[in-house]
Amino acid sequence: xxxxxxxxxxxxxxxxxxxxxxxxxxxxxxxxxxxxxxxxxxxxxxxxxxxxxxxxxxxxxxxxxxxxxxxxxxxxxxxxxxxxxxxxxxxxxxxxxxxxxxxxxxxxxxxxxxxxxxxxxxxxxxxxxxxxxxxxxxxxxxxxxxxxxxxxxxxxxxxxxxxxxxxxxxxxxxxxxxxxxxxxxxxxxxxxxxxxxxxxxxxxxxxxxxxxxxxxxxxxxxxxxxxxxxxxxxxxxxxxxxxxxxxxxxxxxxxxxxxxxxxxxxxxxxxxxxxxxxxxxxxxxxxxxxxxxxxxxxxxxxxxxxxxxxxxxxxxxxxxxxxxxxxxxxxxxxxxxxxxxxxxxxxxxxxxxx
Amino acid sequence: xxxxxxxxxxxxxxxxxxxxxxxxxxxxxxxxxxxxxxxxxxxxxxxxxxxxxxxxxxxxxxxxxxxxxxxxxxxxxxxxxxxxxxxxxxxxxxxxxxxxxxxxxxxxxxxxxxxxxxxxxxxxxxxxxxxxxxxxxxxxxxxxxxxxxxxxxxxxxxxxxxxxxxxxxxxxxxxxxxxxxxxxxxxxxxxxxxxxxxxxxxxxxxxxxxxxxxxxxxxxxxxxxxxxxxxxxxxxxxxxxxxxxxxxxxxxxxxxxxxxxxxxxxxxxxxxxxxxxxxxxxxxxxxxxxxxxxxxxxxxxxxxxxxxxxxxxxxxxxxxxxxxxxxxxxxxxxxxxxxxxxxxxxxxxxxxxxxxxxxxxxxxxxxxxxxxxxxxxxxxxxxxxxxxxxxxxxxxxxxxxxxxxxxxxxxxxxxxxxxxxxxxxxxxxxxxxxxxxxxxxxxxxxxxxxxxxxxxxxxxxxxxxxxxxxxxxxxxxxxxxxxxxxxxxxxxxxxxxxxxxxxxxxxxxxxxx
Numbered sequence: 001x002x003x004x005x006x007x008x009x010x011x012x013x014x015x016x017x018x019x020x021x022x023x024x025x026x027x028x029x030x031x032x033x034x035x036x037x038x039x040x041x042x043x044x045x046x047x048x049x050x051x052x053x054x055x056x057x058x059x060x061x062x063x064x065x066x067x068x069x070x071x072x073x074x075x076x077x078x079x080x081x082x083x084x085x086x087x088x089x090x091x092x093x094x095x096x097x098x099x100x101x102x103x104x105x106x107x108x109x110x111x112x113x114x115x116x117x118x119x120x121x122x123x124x125x126x127x128x129x130x131x132x133x134x135x136x137x138x139x140x141x142x143x144x145x146x147x148x149x150x151x152x153x154x155x156x157x158x159x160x161x162x163x164x165x166x167x168x169x170x171x172x173x174x175x176x177x178x179x180x181x182x183x184x185x186x187x188x189x190x191x192x193x194x195x196x197x198x199x200x201x202x203x204x205x206x207x208x209x210x211x212x213x214x215x216x217x218x219x220x221x222x223x224x225x226x227x228x229x230x231x232x233x234x235x236x237x238x239x240x241x242x243x244x245x246x247x248x249x250x251x252x253x254x255x256x257x258x259x260x261x262x263x264x265x266x267x268x269x270x271x272x273x274x275x276x277x278x279x280x281x282x283x284x285x286x287x288x289x290x291x292x293x294x295x296x297x298x299x300x301x302x303x304x305x306x307x308x309x310x311x312x313x314x315x316x317x318x319x320x321x322x323x324x325x326x327x328x329x330x331x332x333x334x335x336x337x338x339x340x341x342x343x344x345x346x347x348x349x350x351x352x353x354x
Numbered sequence: 355x356x357x358x359x360x361x362x363x364x365x366x367x368x369x370x371x372x373x374x375x376x377x378x379x380x381x382x383x384x385x386x387x388x389x390x391x392x393x394x395x396x397x398x399x400x401x402x403x404x405x406x407x408x409x410x411x412x413x414x415x416x417x418x419x420x421x422x423x424x425x426x427x428x429x430x431x432x433x434x435x436x437x438x439x440x441x442x443x444x445x446x447x448x449x450x451x452x453x454x455x456x457x458x459x460x461x462x463x464x465x466x467x468x469x470x471x472x473x474x475x476x477x478x479x480x481x482x483x484x485x486x487x488x489x490x491x492x493x494x495x496x497x498x499x500x501x502x503x504x505x506x507x508x509x510x511x512x513x514x515x516x517x518x519x520x521x522x523x524x525x526x527x528x529x530x531x532x533x534x535x536x537x538x539x540x541x542x543x544x545x546x547x548x549x550x551x552x553x554x555x556x557x558x559x560x561x562x563x564x565x566x567x568x569x570x571x572x573x574x575x576x577x578x579x580x581x582x583x584x585x586x587x588x589x590x591x592x593x594x595x596x597x598x599x600x601x602x603x604x605x606x607x608x609x610x611x612x613x614x615x616x617x618x619x620x621x622x623x624x625x626x627x628x629x630x631x632x633x634x635x636x637x638x639x640x641x642x643x644x645x646x647x648x649x650x651x652x653x654x655x656x657x658x659x660x661x662x663x664x665x666x667x668x669x670x671x672x673x674x675x676x677x678x679x680x681x682x683x684x685x686x687x688x689x690x691x692x693x694x695x696x697x698x699x700x701x702x703x704x705x706x707x708x709x710x711x712x713x714x715x716x717x718x719x720x721x722x723x724x725x726x727x728x729x730x731x732x733x734x735x736x737x738x739x740x741x742x743x744x745x746x747x748x749x750x751x752x753x754x755x756x757x758x759x760x761x762x763x764x765x766x767x768x769x770x771x772x773x774x775x776x777x778x779x780x781x782x783x784x785x786x787x788x789x790x791x792x793x794x795x796x797x798x799x800x801x802x803x804x805x806x807x808x809x810x811x812x813x814x815x816x817x818x819x820x821x822x823x824x825x826x827x828x829x830x831x832x833x834x835x836x837x838x839x840x841x842x843x844x845x846x847x848x849x850x851x852x853x854x855x856x857x858x859x860x861x862x863x864x865x866x867x
Contacts, residue, residue, distance in 0.1 A: 037786060037789055038789065039788075039789050039790075040789050040790055041789075041790055041791065069789075098723075098759055098760070099759065099760065100760055100786055100788055100789070102788060102789060190373075191408050193369070193373065194373055194375055194377070194408070195412060196369060197367060197369035197370050197373060197377055198377035198378070198411070198412050199412070200367060200369065201367050201370070201377040201379065202379060202486075204518075206365055206367055207365065209365075209367070209368070209369070210365075234369075237368045237369050237371070238368060238369075298448050299446070299448035299449045299451065299452040300408065300449065300452060303412060305485075311485065313483075313484070313485055315412075315413065315484075316452050317408070317412045318405040318406075318408065318410055318414070318449050318452050318453055319405070319406070319407065319408025319449070320406045320407075320408075320446040320448075320449045337374075339372045340371070340372055341371055341372030342372075
């Protein structure tokens with residue numbers, strides 16, 4: 001949809017001036033056409049490196065309908081000492097009679113590393129009061145994120161961004177104590193979790209959940225954190241007692257968990273053929289000799305089943321790939337919801353590492 | 355988290371907690387009327403969108419059946435074309451191909467035994483391929499005269515049950531065109547299926563906007579204390595369309611406005627406004643409350659119909675700058691048609707909460723504007739401490755729940771006009787859902803198909819609910835059908851017939867459409 005942008009910019013400015021300019025612009029746009037009304041859903045604060053801010057802007061443009069209503073981009077230029085700002089109000093170019101046109105605001109604040117420790121003092125006047133506020137810092141800037149934890153209720157992160165999965169799990173746990181965490185690595189695993197849950201949902205199969213004897217998860221080489229979260233989810237939901245996995249043959253992690261009736265072998269193995277981040281596949285085996293596998297495939301997940309009598313079946317579980325922009329959009333949507341199973345999964349994942 | 359399970363009891367599935375989409379058991383869906391307009395425009399695109407989102411059961415098969423003769427591949431090609439044309443999103447060709455790869459088609463008239471024998475063969479083959487008995491859902495998307503035929507044949511061929519799996523029948527509206535027909539159809543359907551297997555569609559219930567009425571009432575403490583006869587003066591429910599009947603003369607001239615919208619959709623809205631809070635948000639508890647409301651409505655009688663109901667037909671006029679023909683000049687409409695294109699009724703609910711509060715329902719074609727809303731007018735303040743000279747006037751507060759075009763809630767309040775005198779005029783406090791929610795509402799049919807496959811009947815109409823709806827509308831239909839025309843008229847593009855104002859009590863006026 002074509003949009004019209006109203007742009008305000010200033011150099012060496014203050015947050016109060018940015019807020020006043022936005023209010024004036026919003027009021028002016030509404031006076032000119034009462035059909036224009038500001039969206040009021042979510043504040044998203046992005047803390048990004050200045051040199052990659054364009055890439056982040058592109059990612060946010062592609063999230064489609066799950067766009068936050070006010071986006072505040074803190075673009076960090078290490079040597080900068082003053083604040084420059086550009087505030088943009090985007091409106092659909094046409095609003096039909098009796099229709100509404102939603103306005104979305106984006107404020108880009110150019111700041112320096114010196115501002116990160118007290119970033120809240122800059123951002124607080126810019127967030128829409130009474131809306132939930134989410135922080136996303138795809139390039140690190142942990143000090144900036146920490147300074148915002150008193151004004152934000154949600155932190156959006158991607159555990160597979162951290163080179164070391166132990167650091168990723170540790171950071172997730174630390175943040176979970178203060179705010180609600182939306183982890184894109186967790187969201188990528190949603191279709192997998194849904195399918196595992198569905199596999200064991202029929203009455204006749206549900207008791208077999210307690211007889212799972214082996215879990216193998218195949219993942220992108222940089223996405224061990226995603227595999228840990230998935231096994232952490234199974235462990236937390238099924239009351240498995242877990243202990244640290246051992247690194248084995250390079251990047252493979254192996255170990256076992258203990259259920260009431262039997263041990264469960266766990267194996268997390270990198271799949272170098274997978275070109276996108278996240279999970280490549282998984283295999284669950286039960287004590288009765290049944291095996292369920294799910295693997296990425298065209299048009300959905302490829303499912304395989306076999307039992308100890310040698311019966312085998314294969315089929316495709318339909319579903320289109322959401323792509324990375326779809327995952328980010330889903331992350332923004334999930335910021336307004338609450339999933340009580342992530343933190344227990346994270347805690348269980350931690351016990352597999354330390 | 356783990357709970358001890360008693361012998362013989364299926365344990366809960368601990369993996370579903372936290373998931374937005376609950377598992378749907380493997381299912382084969384059979385659509386009767388698979389080449390019809392509803393299937394092409396709504397059902398097939400809805401099924402595709404569920405597949406796209408990964409929301410279909412992990413094992414899902416589709417069988418189409420209708421009178422046209424064609425092979426499986428031709429049906430798959432037709433279905434793909436319909437999906438490309440009518441889907442709310444551009445299809446992913448890989449998913450589309452996967453969805454239709456194993457589709458089957460059975461051609462023939464619905465009374466032919468061979469149709470059901472072929473169906474049984476395909477259904478069994480799907481089960482064999484899956485290595486398990488799959489749930490079966492039969493979607494009756496045909497003309498209503500075929501409902502009893504198809505249901506009877508499903509029973510005759512024992513397709514109404516399946517060992518170790520669920521069988522469900524989804525029945526499109528209209529469910530009968532009179533009380534007697536609805537009762538007969540219920541008797542017939544319930545002789546083949548159990549009520550828990552039946553899902554009577556009223557797609558209005560699948561709309562987010564309609565579900566929001568319940569969320570608005572039962573999730574906000576502010577309104578419930580005034581939601582009764584002590585504070586509410588009247589309730590107006592409007593479903594106005596600016597379009598004429600278009601190419602639907604064949605259907606519409608037999609149905610009319612009352613059957614088309616009032617008997618089902620508008621009475622559902624009335625129930626949502628008037629029902630008591632259910633203890634749990636569960637299918638039967640909600641439907642119990644709705645049935646209680648419908649049974650509390652004072653039933654029209656032949657003697658009262660003229661006092662509580664008005665019908666009319668549109669004549670030539672102008673809608674949105676376009677010239678519109680009158681109803682009797684529409685293609686396919688008999689020149690002496692007695693069918694109403696506008697219906698307005700006044701109902702009273704004889705219970706503790708609502709006694710004495712009139713509920714006005716009106717609907718029509720070719721009206722001034724397209725709008726669906728519920729307007730709740732509160733009683734006026736008992737005493738005004740200040741004079742109203744120079745004021746537009748202190749009007750009773752009105753709460754408007756708008757379903758379309760812009761879903762939202764607005765509350766009219768009296769506010770002081772700036773200046774040295776105490777002068778009042780009404781102002782509006784408005785909330786628009788579109789400003790606060792990012793997500794696009796799924797099509798009603800996506801939600802309903804998924805719910806039916808899952809066995810959740812919350813958004814479907816129960817047998818006693820349908821009959822209770824007909825008990826209200828049937829006396830009006832009977833009287834109108836027995837009374838010859840000509841009907842009162844209204845010019846297309848206007849607010850409706852002047853006669854509608856005689857329904858209103860105590861000098862009230864209809865809200866402008």
